[in-house]
Amino acid sequence: MKKLVFLLLICFYTVSYAQQSAKPDTKWFEDARFGLFIHFGPYSVLGSGEWIMQTRPIKGQDYRRLQQLFNPQAFDAREWVKTAKDAGMKYITLTSRHHDGFSNWATAQSDWNIMNTPYGKDIIRQLADECHKENIKLVFYYSLLDWMRSDYQYETGRTGQKAGRTEASDWNHYIAFMKAQLTELLTNYGEIAGIWFDGHWDQTADENRTSHEANVDWHYPELYSLIHSLQPNCLVANNHHLPPFAGEDYQIFERDVPGENKSGLSGQSVSHIPLETCQTINNSWGFNITDDNFKSVKTLIQLLVRTAGTGANLLLNVGPMPNGKIQPECVERLQQVGQWLDKYGFTIYETRGGTVAPQEWGVSTQKGNTLYIHVLDNSLKTVSAAIPNIKSAKLLNISAEKPLVWKKDKKTGEVVFTLPENLDETDSIIEVTLK
Numbered sequence: 001m002k003k004l005v006f007l008l009l010i011c012f013y014t015v016s017y018a019q020q021s022a023k024p025d026t027k028w029f030e031d032a033r034f035g036l037f038i039h040f041g042p043y044s045v046l047g048s049g050e051w052i053m054q055t056r057p058i059k060g061q062d063y064r065r066l067q068q069l070f071n072p073q074a075f076d077a078r079e080w081v082k083t084a085k086d087a088g089m090k091y092i093t094l095t096s097r098h099h100d101g102f103s104n105w106a107t108a109q110s111d112w113n114i115m116n117t118p119y120g121k122d123i124i125r126q127l128a129d130e131c132h133k134e135n136i137k138l139v140f141y142y143s144l145l146d147w148m149r150s151d152y153q154y155e156t157g158r159t160g161q162k163a164g165r166t167e168a169s170d171w172n173h174y175i176a177f178m179k180a181q182l183t184e185l186l187t188n189y190g191e192i193a194g195i196w197f198d199g200h201w202d203q204t205a206d207e208n209r210t211s212h213e214a215n216v217d218w219h220y221p222e223l224y225s226l227i228h229s230l231q232p233n234c235l236v237a238n239n240h241h242l243p244p245f246a247g248e249d250y251q252i253f254e255r256d257v258p259g260e261n262k263s264g265l266s267g268q269s270v271s272h273i274p275l276e277t278c279q280t281i282n283n284s285w286g287f288n289i290t291d292d293n294f295k296s297v298k299t300l301i302q303l304l305v306r307t308a309g310t311g312a313n314l315l316l317n318v319g320p321m322p323n324g325k326i327q328p329e330c331v332e333r334l335q336q337v338g339q340w341l342d343k344y345g346f347t348i349y350e351t352r353g354g355t356v357a358p359q360e361w362g363v364s365t366q367k368g369n370t371l372y373i374h375v376l377d378n379s380l381k382t383v384s385a386a387i388p389n390i391k392s393a394k395l396l397n398i399s400a401e402k403p404l405v406w407k408k409d410k411k412t413g414e415v416v417f418t419l420p421e422n423l424d425e426t427d428s429i430i431e432v433t434l435k
Contacts, residue, residue, distance in 0.1 A: 050286030075324025088341030145199035309363020311353030388413030
């Protein structure tokens with residue numbers, strides 16, 4: 001009997017260790033290439049972005065009044081998922097909880113949640129059910145920082161200093177709170193594809209958010225282990241603007257294609273794990289009633305192509321209106337991106353960054369021995385690329401009287417393509433077969 005108990009214990013710990021040490025499958029993520037980011041919460045009511053509590057600023061006791069005003073009666077999970085599918089997106093990342101600490105689900109850990117609004121329904125339940133039905137992967141954005149809770153160590157935080165908190169923080173209590181909420185999200189809503197953390201930078205000492213050192217111990221090994229133990233294939237990512245920490249399954253770049261840093265938020269080195277760029281359709285993450293600077297369809301398609309050309313996914317954001325509807329300007333643009341992907345998505349989905357490195361004129365994507373060269377500058381007469389093992393090449397989306405002309409320098413392996421005059425306005429695609 002003792003021997004049997006001993007063997008059972010060995011089996012239990014072996015399985016437990018294997019679950020925690022095994023790496024989640026990231027192939028679906030790298031194949032997806034395109035996802036929908038959704039920022040939605042009580043801040044949507046004020047129509048000035050998701051940082052309004054911090055930027056205005058608004059004291060916590062006053063901000064809580066939004067709980068009685070947040071009533072997204074027009075929210076329709078089927079409509080959100082259909083918008084994503086029509087756009088050619090393969091996954092959705094939703095703000096389960098943003099920096100204001102409001103939870104979009106029926107959490108038992110706080111009364112500051114969607115169930116205590118006039119709406120009174122679990123948004124995450126509805127979205128999770130629809131995503132599972134439509135085979136769309138679901139990722140939860142989860143804010144590490146909190147502008148409302150007193151147990152969060154706000155004394156050393158770089159934001160939330162004007163929220164009116166006076167009680168001393170209790171960091172261990174806050175960590176336990178986050179663990180309890182993550183457990184709810186990963187046990188009550190079926191298969192969850194990922195947890196997307198944000199807010200690490202609130203506790204960094206330098207304003208540029210480039211330091212690994214934080215003012216607090218975030219207990220990442222515990223948090224990441226908890227996630228992977230509850231759902232072994234749930235991916236973990238952290239928008240800390242730094243090289244990946246141990247236990248993270250993909251690396252996030254905010255507002256920049258990996259390797260660029262035009263926004264000032266993506267100066268970290270590019271790692272060898274899967275990559276993702278998150279970007280907005282206008283300039284705002286949460287609903288902003290005065291932000292009408294919507295990117296053109298051409299800009300969005302080229303952003304998707306350039307991102308895929310670096311081997312990364314594009315997570316493109318919408319900030320639904322307080323009634324729960326996605327802005328029509330966003331829906332219209334997403335539909336047109338989806339129409340382009342219906343024709344040329346095979347040059348994006350399931351590809352990796354091609355052997356031709358990103359250039360000023362465009363990028364390449366690759367699937368097996370097929371290389372897709374995406375020429376994004378339609379003013380060019382020729383493009384050259386290092387392709388030593390080229391076998392053949394043809395134009396995919398341009399009608400030309402003659403076959404594509406190309407010439408290879410046998411010494412350098414450089415191939416010069418002579419382009420037709422009628423290049424596509426958005427993306428001229430050359431399909432290259434490799435030997």
